[in-house]
Amino acid sequence: MGYLAKLRVWRGDKSGGQLVDHSVEVSEGEVVLDIIHRLQATQAPDLAVRWNCKAGKCGSCAAEINGRPRLMCMTRMNTFAEDEEITVTPMRTFPVIKDLVTDVSFNYEKAREVPAFDPPKDLAPGEYRMAQVDVQRSQEFRKCIECFMCQNVCHVIRDHEDNKEAFSGPRFLMRIAELDMHPLDQTDRKNMAQEEHGLGMCNITKCCTEVCPEHIKITDNAIIPMKERVVDNKYDPLVWLGRTITRRKSD
Amino acid sequence: MATSLEHGTGAPARASIKEKHLRTDRWWIQPLISVVVLVSFIIYATWRAFENAYYYTEPLISPFYSPCLAQSCVDGSSSILGQPIGAWWTISPALLILIFPLGFRMTCYYYRKTYYRSFWMSPPGCAVSEPHKSYSGETKFPLIGQNIHRYFFFAGLVFNVLLTIDAILAFKNADGQWGHMSVGTLVLLANATFLWMYSLSCHSCRHAVGGRLKHFSKHPFRYKMWTGVSRLNAHHAKFAWVSLFGVALADLYVRSVASGAITNLYFF
Ligand code: SF4
Ligand code: SF4
Ligand code: FES
Numbered sequence A: 001m002g003y004l005a006k007l008r009v010w011r012g013d014k015s016g017g018q019l020v021d022h023s024v025e026v027s028e029g030e031v032v033l034d035i036i037h038r039l040q041a042t043q044a045p046d047l048a049v050r051w052n053c054k055a056g057k058c059g060s061c062a063a064e065i066n067g068r069p070r071l072m073c074m075t076r077m078n079t080f081a082e083d084e085e086i087t088v089t090p091m092r093t094f095p096v097i098k099d100l101v102t103d104v105s106f107n108y109e110k111a112r113e114v115p116a117f118d119p120p121k122d123l124a125p126g127e128y129r130m131a132q133v134d135v136q137r138s139q140e141f142r143k144c145i146e147c148f149m150c151q152n153v154c155h156v157i158r159d160h161e162d163n164k165e166a167f168s169g170p171r172f173l174m175r176i177a178e179l180d181m182h183p184l185d186q187t188d189r190k191n192m193a194q195e196e197h198g199l200g201m202c203n204i205t206k207c208c209t210e211v212c213p214e215h216i217k218i219t220d221n222a223i224i225p226m227k228e229r230v231v232d233n234k235y236d237p238l239v240w241l242g243r244t245i246t247r248r249k250s251d
Numbered sequence B: 001m002a003t004s005l006e007h008g009t010g011a012p013a014r015a016s017i018k019e020k021h022l023r024t025d026r027w028w029i030q031p032l033i034s035v036v037v038l039v040s041f042i043i044y045a046t047w048r049a050f051e052n053a054y055y056y057t058e059p060l061i062s063p064f065y066s067p068c069l070a071q072s073c074v075d076g077s078s079s080i081l082g083q084p085i086g087a088w089w090t091i092s093p094a095l096l097i098l099i100f101p102l103g104f105r106m107t108c109y110y111y112r113k114t115y116y117r118s119f120w121m122s123p124p125g126c127a128v129s130e131p132h133k134s135y136s137g138e139t140k141f142p143l144i145g146q147n148i149h150r151y152f153f154f155a156g157l158v159f160n161v162l163l164t165i166d167a168i169l170a171f172k173n174a175d176g177q178w179g180h181m182s183v184g185t186l187v188l189l190a191n192a193t194f195l196w197m198y199s200l201s202c203h204s205c206r207h208a209v210g211g212r213l214k215h216f217s218k219h220p221f222r223y224k225m226w227t228g229v230s231r232l233n234a235h236h237a238k239f240a241w242v243s244l245f246g247v248a249l250a251d252l253y254v255r256s257v258a259s260g261a262i263t264n265l266y267f268f
């Protein structure tokens, strides 16, 4: 059942590079990562590629296949025609290290900028009690495998390097939403999201949602609800008035 | 080097690839369809709003002209709100009200996505470079104004009530007697239903009914409402299109009847 696939793989590093054509054997049931590995084993021993689990759970093998951010280990070869040219490049938003491997430290820096979970001071770990319905909503966001494909596809930084400083990206706006919705978290993260993490730069065009391999509804369930919460805090005079009159502290 | 890599993904240290994108699928179809449909709607709606005729024929009123608030409105077309605007307003009465549905849709999270992508190409498709040199999203004037969406949502609810009343009034016949039903009744009922689905699936609605809470467990009723709205919200895009077509077709139907092009068929 095998055939030869036409593969175009980006080879290079910081100083430059190009797409190189290869023809690689494919057998039934294989995924793009298998073919990249075969290429490495048979024709290009110095090809750099990052991977770990081969099960869509570690997020290491994120790349761009025919121009779309994908996990190489979860992209089946039988989704392409046998004579179709398949282009594989590294993620194009982060600095390249070599071939398909990029330097994703931008994401770790952004992760560190989000203040950690802030439980009530009088509760020791182990004493946390909360209702399932209260945590349920943010549990969706815990499915994230940190492949950073949402960060990679987001045009705010993909097309505008200069926005990287001001914008944390969908993965970390979602982290802020997760904590803001957490029943025990004490920090008000709304103004912080807008002023320090660039929530207002997102124009809700949903590419992050489109590429997420965990099918997390990042835009609908994290970013838009967060934008609405920011409106409560910053832009809605009626909510402000209501709060001042009733002096309601928390809902 | 720098000249061929001017688009954003050509920033220093990134993989040097001169193509703005390497997508091989037809990613441009969706934005193209959006432009065609929205431009057609805008042309049709503008023409109808200025036409100032054929918007009422007992018992049917076009959604573009309801509520009809000026004294110049044709006899019988003003429903429960009467004609508070008076006689000084002499151009089309549709122009008094269209700002509300227009503002509602312009600031809708879903339409924003659609027109940012298809008209403004920001981005034209996922992983397709946008043509703009700089970008500040919704942080500055005028786009920061999108944050007033919730006010348009509440205004939209008022309109839904009025258009539902219009649909109920359509259970009359052309002589004003109750207990009749025509194709026009169904058209106005369908239009009102689609508008309710669109409004109730709105993100601001989802936020207002319960999304803003931190502790659902303390508000079981609101949690229930939030769950229901969330279910609708997943289909918000669909309702946005269906209700847009619904409004245009309802207007076209009323216009056709009012101008005498077709007769409104009565079931009973
Ligand atoms: S929805 Fe917002 S965060 Fe997600 S990709 Fe688009 S602009 Fe970026
Ligand atoms: S949210 Fe989805 S796309 Fe983004 S890093 Fe997590 S798993 Fe990857
Ligand atoms: S190798 Fe772990 S997600 Fe692909």
Ligand code: FES
Pocket (backbone or CB within 6 Å): B104, B108, B109, B110, B111, B149, B153, B198, B199, B201, B202, B203, B204, B205, B236
């Ligand atoms: S109407 Fe679309 S989000 Fe409110």
